[in-house]
Amino acid sequence: MITFDDILAAERVVRPVVHRTPLLSSSTFNAYCGNRVFLKAENLQRIGAFKIRGAYNKIASLSPEERQRGIVAHSSGNHAQGAALAAKLLGVRAVVIMPKNSPAVKADATRGYGAEVVFCENSLDDRERVAKRYADEQGLVPVHPFNDDKIIAGQGTATLEVGDELKTLDYLFVPVGGGGLIGGSAVAAKHLWPGVKVIGVETEPANDAQRSLRGGSIVRIDPPDTIADGMRTQAVGTRNFEIMQKHVDDIVTVTDAQVLEMMRFLFERMKTVAEPTGAVAPAAVYHNVLGLSDKTVCAIISGGNVEAEMIRRIYA
Amino acid sequence: MITFDDILAAERVVRPVVHRTPLLSSSTFNAYCGNRVFLKAENLQRIGAFKIRGAYNKIASLSPEERQRGIVAHSSGNHAQGAALAAKLLGVRAVVIMPKNSPAVKADATRGYGAEVVFCENSLDDRERVAKRYADEQGLVPVHPFNDDKIIAGQGTATLEVGDELKTLDYLFVPVGGGGLIGGSAVAAKHLWPGVKVIGVETEPANDAQRSLRGGSIVRIDPPDTIADGMRTQAVGTRNFEIMQKHVDDIVTVTDAQVLEMMRFLFERMKTVAEPTGAVAPAAVYHNVLGLSDKTVCAIISGGNVEAEMIRRIYA
Numbered sequence: 001m002i003t004f005d006d007i008l009a010a011e012r013v014v015r016p017v018v019h020r021t022p023l024l025s026s027s028t029f030n031a032y033c034g035n036r037v038f039l040k041a042e043n044l045q046r047i048g049a050f051k052i053r054g055a056y057n058k059i060a061s062l063s064p065e066e067r068q069r070g071i072v073a074h075s076s077g078n079h080a081q082g083a084a085l086a087a088k089l090l091g092v093r094a095v096v097i098m099p100k101n102s103p104a105v106k107a108d109a110t111r112g113y114g115a116e117v118v119f120c121e122n123s124l125d126d127r128e129r130v131a132k133r134y135a136d137e138q139g140l141v142p143v144h145p146f147n148d149d150k151i152i153a154g155q156g157t158a159t160l161e162v163g164d165e166l167k168t169l170d171y172l173f174v175p176v177g178g179g180g181l182i183g184g185s186a187v188a189a190k191h192l193w194p195g196v197k198v199i200g201v202e203t204e205p206a207n208d209a210q211r212s213l214r215g216g217s218i219v220r221i222d223p224p225d226t227i228a229d230g231m232r233t234q235a236v237g238t239r240n241f242e243i244m245q246k247h248v249d250d251i252v253t254v255t256d257a258q259v260l261e262m263m264r265f266l267f268e269r270m271k272t273v274a275e276p277t278g279a280v281a282p283a284a285v286y287h288n289v290l291g292l293s294d295k296t297v298c299a300i301i302s303g304g305n306v307e308a309e310m311i312r313r314i315y316a
Numbered sequence: 317m318i319t320f321d322d323i324l325a326a327e328r329v330v331r332p333v334v335h336r337t338p339l340l341s342s343s344t345f346n347a348y349c350g351n352r353v354f355l356k357a358e359n360l361q362r363i364g365a366f367k368i369r370g371a372y373n374k375i376a377s378l379s380p381e382e383r384q385r386g387i388v389a390h391s392s393g394n395h396a397q398g399a400a401l402a403a404k405l406l407g408v409r410a411v412v413i414m415p416k417n418s419p420a421v422k423a424d425a426t427r428g429y430g431a432e433v434v435f436c437e438n439s440l441d442d443r444e445r446v447a448k449r450y451a452d453e454q455g456l457v458p459v460h461p462f463n464d465d466k467i468i469a470g471q472g473t474a475t476l477e478v479g480d481e482l483k484t485l486d487y488l489f490v491p492v493g494g495g496g497l498i499g500g501s502a503v504a505a506k507h508l509w510p511g512v513k514v515i516g517v518e519t520e521p522a523n524d525a526q527r528s529l530r531g532g533s534i535v536r537i538d539p540p541d542t543i544a545d546g547m548r549t550q551a552v553g554t555r556n557f558e559i560m561q562k563h564v565d566d567i568v569t570v571t572d573a574q575v576l577e578m579m580r581f582l583f584e585r586m587k588t589v590a591e592p593t594g595a596v597a598p599a600a601v602y603h604n605v606l607g608l609s610d611k612t613v614c615a616i617i618s619g620g621n622v623e624a625e626m627i628r629r630i631y632a
Binding site for chain 1: 335341583586620628632
């Protein structure tokens with residue numbers, strides 16, 4: 001399991017390339033939920049999501065020989081762009097396997113960062129199969145989106161930045177997909193703020209991590225139907241789960257409707273663009289699912305890569 | 317004319333109540349225009365625009381007797397909300413005169429900050445007439461949106477914050493309505509960065525300040541038809557013009573189409589919501605109307621209060 005020192009080491013690696021993202025706050029948000037709330041705006045991160053942190057830390061850790069070979073990643077979302085940009089910045093070849101139903105803009109963005117995009121069938125199984133074939137045949141180094149210590153430590157650097165600004169914190173809310181972000185965040189938080197509670201958040205249809213944590217073993221679910229595409233991971237990773245069992249206090253859920261309402265509030269009142277997954281943790285705080293009052297709370301906006309179609313849907 | 321010390325004094329007044337807004341950057345933006353660009357995100361300011369800075373500095377400067385009487389402001393836009401919130405924070409009664417065609421959401425927001433909203437006819441003349449009547453009959457202190465030293469000094473605090481983060485700067489681009497923001501910004505900038513060029517930006521139909529500066533006297537135009545509603549001011553103020561003549565190097569224009577393109581880029585690539593007037597200065601940098609290369613440039617996003625209707629228009 002990673003330690004706080006691993007996150008400090010990751011910070012030294014990623015510092016020159018990542019944005020130091022701001023904490024956003026709103027007196028209307030605070031008044032509505034009755035707490036002092038700070039939103040860590042990783043939607044303002046490079047590639048529009050926190051994923052660059054872990055991907056850069058991972059690829060920078062490869063040996064010269066591995067860098068020479070190049071990397072392969074599979075993703076329908078932000079990990080694709082994170083791995084592509086990290087590889088480009090480090091001068092490493094990147095092949096990214098994307099399901100053929102990926103939005104054209106995401107494939108274009110990934111190519112824009114210099115990666116070779118290979119399309120596969122839409123199932124996770126096929127993505128893994130094709131990625132493994134490229135790794136085997138071309139000697140590419142697989143870069144997993146979450147079940148990897150370097151990835152987890154890199155994602156934890158976002159919370160390290162929060163620690164520079166908030167000297168006390170009662171609660172940290174983090175969205176949970178595969179568990180990379182909450183893994184690094186929880187290790188960082190428990191070291192930075194003694195007594196802090198770390199709360200994972202999922203949408204209701206995608207509550208595999210909640211069931212896993214409460215039941216004591218990893219639960220695998222069918223691909224959930226939820227607006228939050230970063231929550232469509234069917235199970236958390238083993239390394240991520242180990243951290244969650246030790247450092248995450250609970251996992252709560254919000255509805256897709258609450259996520260949409262949060263996106264619109266963030267947009268209209270806080271002038272910031274969150275993708276559905278990025279609005280999940282703020283939504284749990286805004287709708288105060290834990291019934292907190294007068295606490296200092298931070299929630300991570302994990303990303304802002306929202307399609308024009310989604311905007312039209314919200315403002316239709 | 318205000319001095320740098322007036323801005324330092326304003327900073328001490330507004331610090332406890334305003335957000336310290338971040339500088340945003342994008343490698344795509346930089347690559348497109350060929351400069352190192354930082355956007356001062358005053359759209360993330362309280363009330364969604366820089367206006368709270370000047371209004372708070374002004375109302376805080378009133379004597380106890382004046383505060384007892386209350387203030388009156390007239391505005392169709394962000395000054396209404398800035399004056400209302402500043403008055404509320406200082407426990408001062410506020411009456412805000414708004415044209416009857418103001419969007420309901422803006423009147424609601426102004427009332428939400430505790431101000432009394434009085435509707436008038438849509439002309440500037442009628443707004444001024446009604447405001448004067450309230451001032452005369454009820455003894456309210458008028459708070460002008462821009463032609464006032466305390467207002468100008470307060471608006472200058474945004475650039476003071478930029479100075480804490482950028483130790484060198486070649487160009488500062490600022491949108492020009494009545495001249496409050498560029499007045500304070502120019503005084504601050506010329507003190508902070510020796511040799512910096514301060515450039516005002518207007519939309520083409522609203523080029524009164526450009527004509528005024530180039531011609532050497534204040535030009536008054538008919539209400540311009542432009543998407544940028546903060547540019548509909550028909551003439552800059554006398555105090556603002558005095559500063560502009562001394563400290564502003566040039567005023568350039570962008571088209572409404574360029575503003576819309578910028579809004580969409582800011583939204584999609586930089587995950588931040590700018591109102592049309594807020595996108596005017598970034599648009600001049602992005603479309604590089606001065607033909608700069610390899611310069612360090614800052615542009616102020618003045619606000620983010622955009623109506624849902626505008627979003628639908630952009631994404632239609």
